[in-house]
Amino acid sequence: MAGKNQDKEFVKEITNMEDDFPRWYTDVILKADLVDYSSVKGCMVIKPYGYAIWERIQAILDAMFKKTGHTNVYLPLFIPESLLNKEKEHVEGFAPEVAWVTMGGSDKLEERLCVRPTSETLFSTMYAKWINSWRDLPMLYNQWCNVVRWEKTTRPFLRTSEFLWQEGHTVHATAEESEAETRQMLNIYAQFAEESLAIPVVKGQKSEKEKFAGANATYTIEAMMHDGKALQCGTSHNFGQNFSVPFDIKYQNKEGKLEYCWQTSWGSSTRLIGAIIMVHGDNRGLVLPPAVAPYQVVMVPVAQHKAGVLEACGKIYEELSRDFRVYMDSRDNYSVGWKFNEWEMKGVPLRIEIGPRDLENGQAVIVRRDTAEKVTVSLADLAAETAKLLDMVQASLFERALKNREERTTQAQDFQEFMTQLEARPGFIRAMWCGEQKCELEIKEKTAATIRCIPFEQEQTGGNCLCCGQPAQHEVVFARAY
Amino acid sequence: MAGKNQDKEFVKEITNMEDDFPRWYTDVILKADLVDYSSVKGCMVIKPYGYAIWERIQAILDAMFKKTGHTNVYLPLFIPESLLNKEKEHVEGFAPEVAWVTMGGSDKLEERLCVRPTSETLFSTMYAKWINSWRDLPMLYNQWCNVVRWEKTTRPFLRTSEFLWQEGHTVHATAEESEAETRQMLNIYAQFAEESLAIPVVKGQKSEKEKFAGANATYTIEAMMHDGKALQCGTSHNFGQNFSVPFDIKYQNKEGKLEYCWQTSWGSSTRLIGAIIMVHGDNRGLVLPPAVAPYQVVMVPVAQHKAGVLEACGKIYEELSRDFRVYMDSRDNYSVGWKFNEWEMKGVPLRIEIGPRDLENGQAVIVRRDTAEKVTVSLADLAAETAKLLDMVQASLFERALKNREERTTQAQDFQEFMTQLEARPGFIRAMWCGEQKCELEIKEKTAATIRCIPFEQEQTGGNCLCCGQPAQHEVVFARAY
Numbered sequence: 001m002a003g004k005n006q007d008k009e010f011v012k013e014i015t016n017m018e019d020d021f022p023r024w025y026t027d028v029i030l031k032a033d034l035v036d037y038s039s040v041k042g043c044m045v046i047k048p049y050g051y052a053i054w055e056r057i058q059a060i061l062d063a064m065f066k067k068t069g070h071t072n073v074y075l076p077l078f079i080p081e082s083l084l085n086k087e088k089e090h091v092e093g094f095a096p097e098v099a100w101v102t103m104g105g106s107d108k109l110e111e112r113l114c115v116r117p118t119s120e121t122l123f124s125t126m127y128a129k130w131i132n133s134w135r136d137l138p139m140l141y142n143q144w145c146n147v148v149r150w151e152k153t154t155r156p157f158l159r160t161s162e163f164l165w166q167e168g169h170t171v172h173a174t175a176e177e178s179e180a181e182t183r184q185m186l187n188i189y190a191q192f193a194e195e196s197l198a199i200p201v202v203k204g205q206k207s208e209k210e211k212f213a214g215a216n217a218t219y220t221i222e223a224m225m226h227d228g229k230a231l232q233c234g235t236s237h238n239f240g241q242n243f244s245v246p247f248d249i250k251y252q253n254k255e256g257k258l259e260y261c262w263q264t265s266w267g268s269s270t271r272l273i274g275a276i277i278m279v280h281g282d283n284r285g286l287v288l289p290p291a292v293a294p295y296q297v298v299m300v301p302v303a304q305h306k307a308g309v310l311e312a313c314g315k316i317y318e319e320l321s322r323d324f325r326v327y328m329d330s331r332d333n334y335s336v337g338w339k340f341n342e343w344e345m346k347g348v349p350l351r352i353e354i355g356p357r358d359l360e361n362g363q364a365v366i367v368r369r370d371t372a373e374k375v376t377v378s379l380a381d382l383a384a385e386t387a388k389l390l391d392m393v394q395a396s397l398f399e400r401a402l403k404n405r406e407e408r409t410t411q412a413q414d415f416q417e418f419m420t421q422l423e424a425r426p427g428f429i430r431a432m433w434c435g436e437q438k439c440e441l442e443i444k445e446k447t448a449a450t451i452r453c454i455p456f457e458q459e460q461t462g463g464n465c466l467c468c469g470q471p472a473q474h475e476v477v478f479a480r481a482y
Numbered sequence: 483m484a485g486k487n488q489d490k491e492f493v494k495e496i497t498n499m500e501d502d503f504p505r506w507y508t509d510v511i512l513k514a515d516l517v518d519y520s521s522v523k524g525c526m527v528i529k530p531y532g533y534a535i536w537e538r539i540q541a542i543l544d545a546m547f548k549k550t551g552h553t554n555v556y557l558p559l560f561i562p563e564s565l566l567n568k569e570k571e572h573v574e575g576f577a578p579e580v581a582w583v584t585m586g587g588s589d590k591l592e593e594r595l596c597v598r599p600t601s602e603t604l605f606s607t608m609y610a611k612w613i614n615s616w617r618d619l620p621m622l623y624n625q626w627c628n629v630v631r632w633e634k635t636t637r638p639f640l641r642t643s644e645f646l647w648q649e650g651h652t653v654h655a656t657a658e659e660s661e662a663e664t665r666q667m668l669n670i671y672a673q674f675a676e677e678s679l680a681i682p683v684v685k686g687q688k689s690e691k692e693k694f695a696g697a698n699a700t701y702t703i704e705a706m707m708h709d710g711k712a713l714q715c716g717t718s719h720n721f722g723q724n725f726s727v728p729f730d731i732k733y734q735n736k737e738g739k740l741e742y743c744w745q746t747s748w749g750s751s752t753r754l755i756g757a758i759i760m761v762h763g764d765n766r767g768l769v770l771p772p773a774v775a776p777y778q779v780v781m782v783p784v785a786q787h788k789a790g791v792l793e794a795c796g797k798i799y800e801e802l803s804r805d806f807r808v809y810m811d812s813r814d815n816y817s818v819g820w821k822f823n824e825w826e827m828k829g830v831p832l833r834i835e836i837g838p839r840d841l842e843n844g845q846a847v848i849v850r851r852d853t854a855e856k857v858t859v860s861l862a863d864l865a866a867e868t869a870k871l872l873d874m875v876q877a878s879l880f881e882r883a884l885k886n887r888e889e890r891t892t893q894a895q896d897f898q899e900f901m902t903q904l905e906a907r908p909g910f911i912r913a914m915w916c917g918e919q920k921c922e923l924e925i926k927e928k929t930a931a932t933i934r935c936i937p938f939e940q941e942q943t944g945g946n947c948l949c950c951g952q953p954a955q956h957e958v959v960f961a962r963a964y
Contacts, residue, residue: 036608036611036612038557038558038604038607038608039562039565039604039607040558040560040561040562040595040604043558043559043560044558045555045556045557045558045608046555046556046557047555048553048554048555048623051553051554051555051556052553052554054556055554071530071533071534072530072533072534072537073527073528073529073530073533074527074528074533074536074646075520075527075528076520076522076525076526076527076644077525077597077628077630077644078522078525078581078644079522080521080522083521095587096587096588097587098586098587099560099583099585099586099595100583100584100585100586101581101582101583101584101597102582102583102584102585103581103582103584103594104580104581104582104632104643105577105578105579105580105632106578112585113522113581115559115583115597122520122521122522125520125521126518126520126527129518130518135815141530145628146559146627146628148559150586150587161586162558162559162560164556333617
């Protein structure tokens with residue numbers, strides 16, 4: 001079953017992203033075997049290859065959290081209705097999209113329990129119990145868990161009724177400290193996105209309309225996908241005392257006086273896998289940054305039936321496995337061409353081909369997934385070359401994504417220009433805004449673009465609101481978004 | 483606030499286990515800061531120190547699973563009622579104790595969803611979709627997740643409405659392979675319990691009455707707690723074709739014929755933390771096996787206000803941290819005695835004390851948590867001695883637990899003797915059994931003891947059933963259990 005036809009068939013299964021981006025996305029996640037649909041409406045099944053990416057994301061982020069003094073805990077899945085109701089904005093934001101447990105076994109529950117959409121209320125009840133004195137602060141906790149938000153339209157990784165995430169919840173003695181924590185965690189998300197996921201992000205603040213229900217301020221990192229749509233990749237919220245007052249979270253300060261605490265929360269989710277796909281993927285499938293790729297290298301023995309090939313490859317595999325995550329594909333029922341295509345589809349950063357002639361010459365061929373460049377290297381240098389190439393792939397994925405974002409970032413002075421940009425070249429549009437929700441809503445209604453953030457780095461100042469023409473308050477970044 | 487009184491107060495807070503074991507247990511989990519109660523009935527909050535033990539358990543078990551070819555996936559939290567109903571015994575076993583979601587937002591759901599109590603049915607629907615040919619087999623998946631079983635009486639770690647666990651689900655081409663997998667995973671649990679948790683276990687098969695709902699055979703590891711009660715620490719189930727037939731999981735064999743698959747599942751949970759507490763703990767609190775202790779060593783500087791002490795300790799801490807999980811307790815608002823007691827309560831295997839005189843002499847004092855033995859070692863040998871002592875603690879915890887189990891394991895020839903043993907020295911009672919459920923139920927009713935397992939290693943053969951006096955089928959292990 002070898003040969004060219006088979007190979008062509010394989011790639012033909014992916015829709016071109018230029019033709020139909022949503023369908024390209026669906027093709028890639030299914031063909032690369034990341035997820036599957038389940039019989040539970042709106043919920044996804046994360047398959048081994050998709051889950052392995054999540055495990056890499058977890059390992060790196062978790063280490064960053066721990067290095068900055070955070071520890072993991074686990075709070076219950078269920079939140080009693082009365083608890084959810086304690087903070088007004090929060091319940092209004094989340095109640096419409098929660099799943100309610102009303103029966104335990106065959107008994108009707110006295111009080112409905114919601115399946116956590118997020119855990120501010122539960123953390124707050126515990127913090128009220130745990131915090132007494134300034135010595136208990138800051139309290140820096142995080143949990144890795146599942147959450148449920150009852151979504152009407154869903155898409156794997158991007159929007160599902162259940163998803164996996166981490167939610168950090170911290171408590172501080174002063175407003176300054178909670179603000180510093182909120183910004184620190186946003187910077188950690190940004191660093192992780194740029195260094196590990198090779199995804200450049202715009203850091204900024206959400207508008208009042210777009211901020212988290214219950215927060216004073218929400219900071220966000222926003223990334224640009226290949227189709228010109230934005231994706232929010234992580235958010236960090238400063239709650240001020242919005243939860244500490246209704247939940248009565250107080251501490252005794254150094255002078256012995258009781259004061260309300262200051263809180264933050266911050267979260268990132270399996271959505272990041274969607275970002276990886278839509279930022280780096282191409283018409284041959286997934287392209288994974290080496291830092292989070294389940295396999296950084298796939299070894300494909302060529303003419304593996306010939307004497308000595310598999311043994312020699314096995315030895316090289318053992319050596320490379322000491323430093324890298326390597327998979328050796330020695331399946332005997334697929335052609336080499338089929339394997340090349342399959343692993344390209346799965347986005348493995350480097351492919352190493354070794355056949356009888358390579359072995360004779362003491363060399364191997366390394367092929368980059370991102371550029372398709374081939375180099376022949378001596379076996380003696382294989383590990384060093386692999387390390388070097390992985391670094392190059394990681395760096396050049398970032399550069400390519402940055403270039404795409406820059407090409408897709410424009411400025412607009414007025415609504416006319418805004419509309420033209422949005423249709424001609426969808427992406428981030430930087431424009432001035434008066435700060436009024438009326439204008440924000442009007443633009444959303446007319447264009448489906450939303451304010452992604454008020455970027456920390458303001459590139460324009462002064463000027464007038466692109467919508468109402470009144471004097472502007474900030475530069476904001478607009479985009480249509482997932 | 484230093485001195486002897488303070489130190490005594492600290493320990494007085496734990497009830498003696500000989501006086502009231504359940505209360506001792508509760509005291510230890512709260513004082514060692516492992517968990518807290520939540521406002522959600524029957525659900526626990528796992529605090530940082532408790533969760534860190536779980537992270538150690540996860541890391542070790544996960545590596546063992548991966549080494550034997552298993553990979554992680556994630557399936558939805560919810561199971562539609564119709565799906566749960568597909569395997570008769572399974573639904574009868576679990577339906578009485580599930581939580582039902584009936585509302586999404588403000589809409590009533592068309593079909594109720596249960597919050598997964600275990601995921602055989604969901605895995606089976608996916609397997610039916612994923613498996614086509616013998617080349618797809620075996621399929622060896624696992625997931626780490628939360629599950630919910632609506633319990634009437636709960637106790638942290640031992641029985642809670644929500645708990646964390648891993649559930650492995652595998653599919654095989656033949657009955658032999660599924661049997662081999664079921665036994666392999668039981669052996670992995672046993673090896674983990676004995677080597678990492680230092681808990682000796684009895685391996686055996688559950689009786690028909692005690693086996694998992696839907697399984698042909700359930701294998702178990704059973705451990706003996708300090709109070710003479712047994713605790714099931716992990717189970718592995720061979721389903722035969724009980725799920726593959728109703729869920730239509732078939733594969734094409736090498737001859738091209740369709741055949742039903744063979745399945746297993748296996749699980750272990752946060753309950754293991756309960757086992758650690760009840761096997762190793764003492765009247766001064768928790769005692770943790772080094773392999774799963776969040777901190778293997780706590781360093782307590784003595785007279786830390788004296789010049790040079792903290793600096794020198796800091797350097798030693800850096801060095802030790804390369805090889806061990808170390809915590810340096812340099813809090814300035816607690817006495818050294820308070821710290822000693824607190825870290826004993828928290829069960830840290832080794833304490834290293836270093837004061838000005840030690841530094842002058844180039845030495846440190848190491849104290850074992852399990853035996854309270856003190857040794858003075860030169861700083862040059864500190865890392866080597868620490869490694870040696872950690873190994874010794876790990877080994878001697880196992881020996882001590884084994885001795886306790888042996889002292890609490892007796893044989894009984896008839897019911898009279900059985901009752902005497904059970905009252906005089908609660909523990910495992912090995913006795914002969916005819917194999918009839920009537921006798922099993924009668925004994926349970928009269929004594930509250932259950933058949934923990936039919937041990938793989940039969941120490942007695944022949945003889946008569948301790949209940950009915952008829953010829954016996956097996957030796958079984960009875961105990962009262964958690």
